[in-house]
Amino acid sequence: MPPTETRRPLTSRSTGWAKAIASTLARSSVTPNQISVVSIVFAIAGAWLLVEWPTTAGLVLAAVCVQLRLACNLFDGMVAIEGGKQSPVGSLYNELPDRIADSLFIVALGYTIQMPWLGWLGALLAALTAYVRATGGALGFAQDFRGPMAKPHRMAVLTLGCLVGALEGHFNGTRHALLAAAVIIAVGSALTCVTRTRAIAAQLRAKG
Incomplete structure (x- = not known):
């Protein structure tokens, strides 16, 4: 996990349940990097459910996998920083599993709605949002x-899409909610790249 100044601001870190779980994990032999890797496992499971079992139950379980992935993203940082278990390679484990998990979920979503290109586009744009963010950091900012479509927002849209899609599929047999989620993620990620790039440009002009 990276230094605290590069952490995503999350209000959930201050909740009692999050502190209790993180404290328990910090006292165990589990490392923050292991928690980061587990997030990929949940992403693989969720992606498989989206592609191979997009039934009512499958979509609900996929939504659960999305939230478990986010829980891993929350607790790896808390165990590293608050639990005092930072490692020299923590920054790598903080970023790479996120990019892999994002891509797995979003690409799978595209295949589920039989529009693979939209899934790949959404995954590319999601990765680009992180690239723009990291570029700002590399420039010293x-x-x-x-947002409007940072990682928590993307996963919220995906979770909602899966849950609404489960109901829609059960009653109507259609997948409009999943299509809407894929479009929102792609368009929102593109807008996020623009907003972050504009912010960096403004900082560079002010600095210059």
């Missing part, structure tokens, strides 16, 4: 986690 505070990393910019703004």
Whole structure:
């Protein structure tokens, strides 16, 4: 996990349940990097459910996998920072599993709605949002986690899409909610790249 100044601001870190779980994990032999890797496992499971079992139950379980992935993203940082278990390679484990998990979920979503190109486009744009953020950090600025479609927002849209899609599929047999989620993620990610790039440009002009 990276230094605290590069952490995504999350209000959930201050909740009692999150602190209790993180404290328990910190006292165990589990490392933050292991928690980061487990997030990929949940992403693989969720992606498989989306592609191979997009039934009512499958979509609900996929939504659960999305949230478990986010829980891993929350607790790896808390165990590393608050639990005092930072490692020299923590920054790598903080970023790479996120990019892999994002791509797995979003690409799978595209195949589920039989529009693979939209899934790949969404995954590419999601990765680009992180690239723009990291570029700002490399230029010496505070990393910019703004949306409108940052990682938590993407996963919220995907979770909602799966849950609504489960109901829609059960009653209507259609997948409009999943299509809407894929479009929102792709378009929102593109807008996020623009907003973050504009913010970096403004900082560079001010600095110059």
